Amino acid sequence: MALTVGVIGGGQLARMMVPPAVGLGLEIRVLAETEGSSARLAATEVGDYHDAETVLAFARDVDVVTFDHEHVPQGVLRALVEAGVSVHPAPEALFVAQDKLVMRERLSALGLPVPDWARIETPSDLDVFLAEHGGRVVVKTARGGYDGHGVRVVTSSSEVDDWFAALPGPTGDALLAEELVEFRRELAQSVARRPSGEIVAWPVVESIQRDGVCAEVIAPAPGSAGRIADMAEAIARTVAEELGVTGVLAVELFETTDDRVLINELAMRPHNTGHWSIDGSTTSQFEQHLRAVLDLPLGDTGTHDAWSVMVNVLGGPATGTMADRLPAVMADQPGAKIHDYGKDPRPGRKVGHVTVTGDDLDDVVFQARAAAEFFAG
Amino acid sequence: MALTVGVIGGGQLARMMVPPAVGLGLEIRVLAETEGSSARLAATEVGDYHDAETVLAFARDVDVVTFDHEHVPQGVLRALVEAGVSVHPAPEALFVAQDKLVMRERLSALGLPVPDWARIETPSDLDVFLAEHGGRVVVKTARGGYDGHGVRVVTSSSEVDDWFAALPGPTGDALLAEELVEFRRELAQSVARRPSGEIVAWPVVESIQRDGVCAEVIAPAPGSAGRIADMAEAIARTVAEELGVTGVLAVELFETTDDRVLINELAMRPHNTGHWSIDGSTTSQFEQHLRAVLDLPLGDTGTHDAWSVMVNVLGGPATGTMADRLPAVMADQPGAKIHDYGKDPRPGRKVGHVTVTGDDLDDVVFQARAAAEFFAG
Incomplete structure (x- = not known):
């Protein structure tokens, strides 16, 4: 069967x-x-x-x-x-991913590197945190955020009056404030873990965000071999083991200007920063997730080419679907792997992505961006 | 849309x-x-x-x-x-693939290299062909053959009495006799062609048969670069263009002991000898077939690794499905790409295949065979 x-x-x-x-x-x-x-x-x-x-x-x-x-x-x-x-993942693990305050509490308790943070119940809590962190911090709703929604950079507690007014409610029972991390770039580390314990990791990747949304991913993160890759993988393995995550876990990270690696966000499922693996890794994050949640042995996470670059395709103000532009993109970029999610192209919505793999990074980046820009029209 | x-x-x-x-x-x-x-x-x-x-x-x-x-x-x-x-392919093209006599007539008329052959309507026709070809030849039904069915090596016309008795009928209105080609190995060349004319080719592959059924494919065929690859590609391009094939065309070939390349069979669809391309080529034969029949620009047919080896999984006398053996195969061969066709495992039936890619051929062959043998049980 x-x-x-x-x-x-x-x-x-x-x-x-x-x-x-x-x-x-x-x-x-x-x-x-x-x-x-x-x-x-x-x-x-x-x-x-x-x-x-x-x-x-x-x-x-x-x-x-x-x-x-x-x-x-x-x-x-x-x-x-x-x-x-x-x-899988189990409710106890998902509970941590569903609430950013719970997540910060658990990660801090585990001694994992995170930005300075505080639980914010009142505007005066936020005023204190602002004063301690240079007058400019990040505030997040504990629940319901995605792709930049539920995240604001503020200099005054009045800038999140609407969120305070809604507490407690669907966005959580308090807000999360975090220091504005000075980072060199954003990284992401995906691992997969089976219920019986086996864990495998993909290479750490660089994630380039635009307007709070992942725009491009370069796998592996350029120049990451060695200390950065080791830290990223160790963090993700610890999170997966200590929180009992099963399936794919993606850990979004900051590489700080003072050479630390801090945890930004967690996702307990295949993640946008791992889409490159469909075309770039022997085992994609989607195949691995299926294996892992069924407690089947995990697949090889090696790569065939030196580089994989994924660029998201967002719905734009122009009308038209990815399907309308398939012929032009295919003619221009015969090596691009096209992924159309079959969604209505509302502005700003992720409607697909393109991946190119190869051994010359500049060339791979060029092709992937060209294909994605053709789709954007 | x-x-x-x-x-x-x-x-x-x-x-x-x-x-x-x-x-x-x-x-x-x-x-x-x-x-x-x-x-x-x-x-x-x-x-x-x-x-x-x-x-x-x-x-x-x-x-x-x-x-x-x-x-x-x-x-x-x-x-x-x-x-x-x-x-797509159009009825006129498919007509040639549906009847082996029509195919031999068309290929001969195009001057393409084929084994000596004859249209056989009576036992005495076959006796003549036997006498002219060393007393041992191949006889095929014109229609309805697959995976060794409808193919016999004979030394006497009485060995196909049953086929003569059924003429004209579902196997055609005559039989096809062919010389027994002395070949070094079997090759296969796949190409894809759009209605508007564009053609792309994958590397020529070696196809290893057992009991008339494709057992293994090595892509590219070892030592084929240069003259053999050029001949194979030229033959397949000519067939596709002259017969007006659209979609994927697979040409099964003999590499003879006297260094010729002869056409054995044609298939106007994705073919077992092209399954390696799912995991081994930037564009698989299945994606390419969809692009081609929709007259969309064709994808890159390059390979990421030096070698791809595909091994078929056949239903065996032992009971059990591929699903039963998934954990063992995955544990033993984490780099094997598994393809389970979701079919009942009747003995001898193709129920799936395994592909491994890499840069060391011996290693790739070993892994692919090991995985397929685990499935066979």
Whole structure:
């Protein structure tokens, strides 16, 4: 019998699990939020993941339940576990990824390197933190943020009045304030861990952000071999082991101007900074996630070419889909690996990505950017 | 709007078109012969491809119809074309691949290198051909053969009495006799051609057969660079252009002991000898086939590693599926790319394949064979 994976959420991460499931002979079923989701080919059900009954019915007869996103409520997750369903990552691990205050508390308790931070319940808490950190800090909602949403750089507590007014609420019961880290660049380290303990790591990558959204990834991060790579991998392995993460874990990192590596964010699922691995690594993060959550032996994370560069394609103000521009991009960049998520191209929305691999970094960057810019129109 | 490809036939070739369709944002629909086909994830309909009405209904609203196999009757193909459906490869091209006598006649007329052959209508025709070719020749049914079926090496016409008795019938209106070629090895050359003319070629590969079935493929064929590769590519390009093939064309070749390259068989679709390209080439034969039949610009056919080795997995006498052996194979060969076709493991049936790529051929062969043998049990 084919092993069956149930994925909650029908976004592009679920979509990109489909090809490796086909290869490995796994059955993949997706509980999508809407008809016509990005993962529609594998969507066996459309329903609300906040509803325990819906999720329990979906999880019947699957070998494991995993996720396209981290938003499934703890009550629903625990109902699954109580019903005997194998859930990976487990609710206890996901709890840490679902709330940035919990995450900071756990990482600090583990002695892992993080920016200075504070739990902020009132404007005066924030005023104190501002005064201690040069008058300019980052404030984040504890819950519900993504791609720059729920993150503001502020010089005065009045700049997050609306967030204070909403507390406690869907964004959490307090805010998180963090020092503005002086960083040289952003890195990301992905690892995968099986329930039985095996962990593998991909090379640490450089992540280039624009407007709070990941724009480009270079794998491996140039010049990272040695100390930086070792620190990044050690941090991610520790997080995976200590938090009991199963499946893929992505750790977003700052490489500071004083040569430290600090943890920025965690994601307990395949992550945008690992998309390069589909075309650049022997085992992609999507195949590895499927292996890991099924507790199957993990695949080789080596690379064939020296460099992989991934560039996101965002929906733009111009009308038109990636499909409209396929012929032009293919003609211009025959070596570009195109990934179209099958989503409506709303402005700023991630609708796809392009990866190019090769041994000359300048050439690889040029090709990947050219292809992505063609799509952007 | 996403481009839509309709595939007739639900075998593993249709199945392996699904991952690149997901990547490129194409919609893929499959007309499968049965429920639970290898391509079931994309099967939108189950029906009989001999029935024009079924196929016409399936083909409504697709941008192109293409094939998992070459068995769709000419009458059905022509009904599609008359209804205005884009069909690739076109009926005229497929006609040549559907009948080995027609193929030999066309290739000979084009002056392409083929083994000596003759059209055999009676036992006395075969006696004459035997006498002229050392008393031992190959006889093939014109239609319906695959994987060694419909092929016999004979020393007497009585050895194909059953085939004569069935003429004219489903195996054709005559038999094909061919000289027994003294060959050093078997090669295969795949190319892809768009309706608008662009052609690209992958490296020529070596195909190792066991019991008339492709067992292993080494890409590129060792020691083929130069004259052999040039001849193989020139032959395949000529076939594609002269026969008007669209999509992927695979040409099976003999490399003779006297250093000639002769055409053995043709397939106008992705082919077992091209499966290595999924993991070994920038653009796989399945992605390329989708691009080509949609008349989209073709992708780069370069390779990342020096060598790719593919080994087929056949159903064995032991019970059990590939799924049962996944953990053992993954633990033993973390670099093996596993492709499980999701088929019942009847003895001798191709149920999957394994590919390993790398720069040390001995090592790559060892890993690929080890993984495939683990599956065979």
